[in-house]
Amino acid sequence: xxxxxxxxxxxxxxxxxxxxxxxxxxxxxxxxxxxxxxxxxxxxxxxxxxxxxxxxxxxxxxxxxxxxxxxxxxxxxxxxxxxxxxxxxxxxxxxxxxxxxxxxxxxxxxxxxxxxxxxxxxxxxxxxxxxxxxxxxxxxxxxxxxxxxxxxxxxx
Amino acid sequence: xxxxxxxxxxxxxxxxxxxxxxxxxxxxxxxxxxxxxxxxxxxxxxxxxxxxxxxxxxxxxxxxxxxxxxxxxxxxxxxxxxxxxxxxxxxxxxxxxxxxxxxxxxxxxxxxxxxxxxxxxxxxxxxxxxxxxxxxxxxxxxxxxxxxxxxxxxxxxxxxxxxxxxxxxxxxxxxxxxxxxxxxxxxxxxxxxxxxxxxxxxxxxxxxxxxxxxxxxxxxxxxxxxxxxxxxxxxxxxxxxxxxxxxxxxxxxxxxxxxxxxxxxxxxxxxxxx
Numbered sequence: 001x002x003x004x005x006x007x008x009x010x011x012x013x014x015x016x017x018x019x020x021x022x023x024x025x026x027x028x029x030x031x032x033x034x035x036x037x038x039x040x041x042x043x044x045x046x047x048x049x050x051x052x053x054x055x056x057x058x059x060x061x062x063x064x065x066x067x068x069x070x071x072x073x074x075x076x077x078x079x080x081x082x083x084x085x086x087x088x089x090x091x092x093x094x095x096x097x098x099x100x101x102x103x104x105x106x107x108x109x110x111x112x113x114x115x116x117x118x119x120x121x122x123x124x125x126x127x128x129x130x131x132x133x134x135x136x137x138x139x140x141x142x143x144x145x146x147x148x149x150x151x152x153x154x155x156x
Numbered sequence: 157x158x159x160x161x162x163x164x165x166x167x168x169x170x171x172x173x174x175x176x177x178x179x180x181x182x183x184x185x186x187x188x189x190x191x192x193x194x195x196x197x198x199x200x201x202x203x204x205x206x207x208x209x210x211x212x213x214x215x216x217x218x219x220x221x222x223x224x225x226x227x228x229x230x231x232x233x234x235x236x237x238x239x240x241x242x243x244x245x246x247x248x249x250x251x252x253x254x255x256x257x258x259x260x261x262x263x264x265x266x267x268x269x270x271x272x273x274x275x276x277x278x279x280x281x282x283x284x285x286x287x288x289x290x291x292x293x294x295x296x297x298x299x300x301x302x303x304x305x306x307x308x309x310x311x312x313x314x315x316x317x318x319x320x321x322x323x324x325x326x327x328x329x330x331x332x333x334x335x336x337x338x339x340x341x342x343x344x345x346x347x348x349x350x351x352x353x354x355x356x357x358x359x360x361x362x363x364x365x366x367x368x369x370x371x372x373x374x375x376x377x378x379x380x381x382x383x384x385x386x387x388x389x390x391x392x393x394x395x396x397x398x399x400x401x402x403x404x405x406x407x408x409x410x411x412x413x414x415x416x417x418x419x420x421x422x423x424x425x426x427x428x429x430x
Contacts, residue, residue: 002187003189003299003300005192006304007303010300010301013304021260025213025214032222035222036223
């Protein structure tokens with residue numbers, strides 16, 4: 001409980017320690033604290049920005065997807081249309097080919113019938129002549145009646 | 157029982173011996189005030205703890221990076237942050253010196269108070285082996301130690317009073333506050349101001365000293381119980397010592413915190429005009 005010179009020694013120590021702290025301890029710690037606060041603030045800002053970017057990117061991706069879907073649908077409908085068109089073309093071509101074939105066949109058949117008719121006519125004429133010959137062997141002169149016969153042949 | 161009375165000193169002697177400082181003269185101080193005497197033990201332990209506090213803080217300051225802090229750095233940063241927040245709230249002005257003073261005071265006093273946790277007989281007994289017969293290791297339990305620091309705070313108060321208000325402004329305040337600017341009130345105001353300064357400083361130092369001195373004394377009384385070398389004494393020593401040591405954790409930190417806060421409050425008052 002006694003007072004003595006320790007008082008002043010302690011007083012001096014007090015100021016020395018305080019000065020030392022002010023000079024060597026306080027500034028680096030405060031600097032680190034401030035820097036870290038800055039870093040954390042930057043980090044938070046970056047996180048916010050990343051979040052916004054993500055939302056933006058998601059929106060963009062959705063839009064792209066929609067675009068792709070749309071263009072795919074468009075493509076498909078185009079293809080379908082084209083296929084239908086091709087089918088139609090093929091169908092008309094086929095019809096044309098069939099009708100042409102039919103026409104050709106008909107024409108050929110006509111020609112053949114004509115030829116058969118001609119042949120038949122000639123044979124009938126020959127038959128008729130032969131018949132007539134048999135009947136009229138004596139009276140009819142083939143040369144003299146040739147005109148009559150050819151007229152008859154054309155009438156058949 | 158008879159052996160303990162023969163070998164151990166009487167209770168009164170034990171306490172008085174433990175409350176005697178190691179002085180430069182080698183004798184117990186007789187007068188209440190004697191400026192020729194210096195308490196070597198107080199000085200040694202307070203400087204040691206000051207150096208330890210400085211080393212502790214310097215290590216943290218050296219390692220201080222803006223990256224992820226380690227445990228030590230985190231702990232010191234929490235203290236620095238706490239002191240910075242308090243000083244910002246209390247002192248309005250340039251805090252480049254004041255905030256570090258508060259931090260120093262807090263950690264230094266915390267370390268000095270923490271010496272109370274060491275067993276009361278451990279260091280004095282070790283010192284005795286080297287021929288040193290008196291040793292009080294808690295500097296804040298020495299009135300000189302506690303008052304020395306509060307005196308430092310008083311000087312800082314005076315310095316900031318003059319710095320902020322100017323010498324004329326401060327003298328003007330000494331005579332016109334707290335009661336008002338009237339010639340009849342000048343002496344009353346001045347006396348009130350002087351009382352205020354003295355009361356602040358004495359109560360500031362005495363509060364810390366009283367708490368630590370009482371704590372030390374209680375530890376000695378508990379140690380006396382154990383020194384009876386009986387089952388009851390041993391049991392009492394263990395139980396009471398544990399309880400008081402645990403309770404003392406609160407006192408040690410709280411007193412350091414209170415001293416720091418009052419330092420800031422008193423310096424903050426020097427910044428404000430009445």
